Amino acid sequence: MHGATGNLYAGLHEWPDMAFVLHLLRPDDLMLDIGSNVGSYTVITAAVVGARCIACEPNPHALRFLRANVAINQIYHQVTTVNACVGSASTRVNFSADQGPMNRVVTGDYPGLATIVPMVTVDSLPDSARAFCWKVDVEGFEAEVLRGGIAALAGPAVRALLLENRSQEVSAMMRELRFIPCDYDPWSRHLQSWQSSSCANQLWIRDLRWARRRLRTAPAFHLLDMNI
Numbered sequence: 001m002h003g004a005t006g007n008l009y010a011g012l013h014e015w016p017d018m019a020f021v022l023h024l025l026r027p028d029d030l031m032l033d034i035g036s037n038v039g040s041y042t043v044i045t046a047a048v049v050g051a052r053c054i055a056c057e058p059n060p061h062a063l064r065f066l067r068a069n070v071a072i073n074q075i076y077h078q079v080t081t082v083n084a085c086v087g088s089a090s091t092r093v094n095f096s097a098d099q100g101p102m103n104r105v106v107t108g109d110y111p112g113l114a115t116i117v118p119m120v121t122v123d124s125l126p127d128s129a130r131a132f133c134w135k136v137d138v139e140g141f142e143a144e145v146l147r148g149g150i151a152a153l154a155g156p157a158v159r160a161l162l163l164e165n166r167s168q169e170v171s172a173m174m175r176e177l178r179f180i181p182c183d184y185d186p187w188s189r190h191l192q193s194w195q196s197s198s199c200a201n202q203l204w205i206r207d208l209r210w211a212r213r214r215l216r217t218a219p220a221f222h223l224l225d226m227n228i
Helices: 002-010 015-024 040-049 060-072 142-147 150-154 168-176 208-216
Strands: 030-034 052-056 079-082 091-096 114-120 133-136 160-163 180-185 190-193 202-205
Touching (some): 015 133, 015 208, 030 040, 040 060, 060 079, 142 150, 142 168, 160 168, 168 202, 180 208, 190 208
Parallel strands (some): 030 052, 030 133, 052 079, 133 160
Antiparallel strands (some): 091 114, 180 190, 180 202
């Protein structure tokens, strides 16, 4: 759980990205955490902000820790866990089981330890069309996730995405959907069109003016003797 323990040592394991989630979400919102691993973003969303979260994790070992983190934070009623890979079709795929938080969809000739897991689409998930913000960390499979969520992305609910993948393919898909690449400074709460790579994930915003207003008006959060 080194990704989760990083939050204990550093306040937030991924400062700009996680602070963005804290400042953007409100208790009535729904977050979609795809590739949730042990649930760092899920806990921030549900236990700290008080919002709802759909957390998708295909690896059974990570899922056990995810559900344990949901239990210890007493957020059962706010979190729905989905034991499946998310992609462009409803099927079954090979998934590595020996890469820790780097586990991913693999081919049948993968030389390491792998297992077969179900794959679902975002559009097939209950309530996905209402998901306000997505965090997608699926080790290079992001384009497939987007293809399986076109209906939700075309709807009015989705306002922001954090995508680990910065490829030209993913960027082209997001621009076609009229999202703007951005960068966020959590200390000044300044959101700007993308100028640097301070975020671990690529941040995409649908309405820049609206997002700036919401980020500025979020309550302060106290972390490691700092207010953000």
